[in-house]
Amino acid sequence: MDFNRISFRVRYGETDKMGVVYHGNYAQYLEMGRVEWLRQLGISYKSLEEKGIILPVISLRMDFKKSAYYDDLITVETSLKNRPLVKIEFDYKIYNQDKEVLMVANTVLVFMDDKTKRPIRCPDYVLEKIEK
Template sequence: MKYQTKSITVRYGETDQMQFVHHSNYLKYFELARIEWLSDLGVSYASMEINGILMPVVSANLNFKAPLFFGDNFQVSVFLKNKPKARLEFDYEIINQKNEIICTGNTVLAFISSDKKKPLRCPDFLLEKFN
């Protein structure tokens, strides 16, 4: 399926007392890559929310292989795993400047209505973007 890669540099505030990137930041890196990829496809979270469609993360999984440190340059690749129905599933891979795998992960987002908070099918305009 479709994928995109985003380059990021670790900021000082993303590190912990051990000088590693704190584990909670990896989900933020995934989100940055995912939102930028959707934006490049012409999909805006803000416009979807205005139109009554929310996409909360309902599942997240991370597997750490090695740490990142302040100043490290790395790439996050985001892959659309399947053609969406009522959920969007993404796989991720973070690779450092030495081309070493740092972290892999997966998120599942559900489509829900903003008013009733009930599940929705993937909107047709999104399916068109993913083809």
């Protein structure tokens, strides 16, 4: 799978007094994008956690281009950057209903054993689903 798109409207509570999306909310939008990217493969965060695997973010880069406003219909486009080994890296593009790019971003997460809190290799079943 090359990429996944999800679209939703900006909620009032995500904006400041000027109706502009608060920059901190974009990290949640990115999380929504990657959760849905994985879900489209048939993998949920919940199922990973039930198997004792967690995926903490170890790097987050955001480059803002334009503002998003209350009630804008925004789309998060999420793509896998590389074949995961111990880390999984995603690129994102967020744009509005007019197809204007609002921001681009990148996150790196690490596969980690929940008990030992040590990095582990990407599970084979995840790799198999990615490579289909």
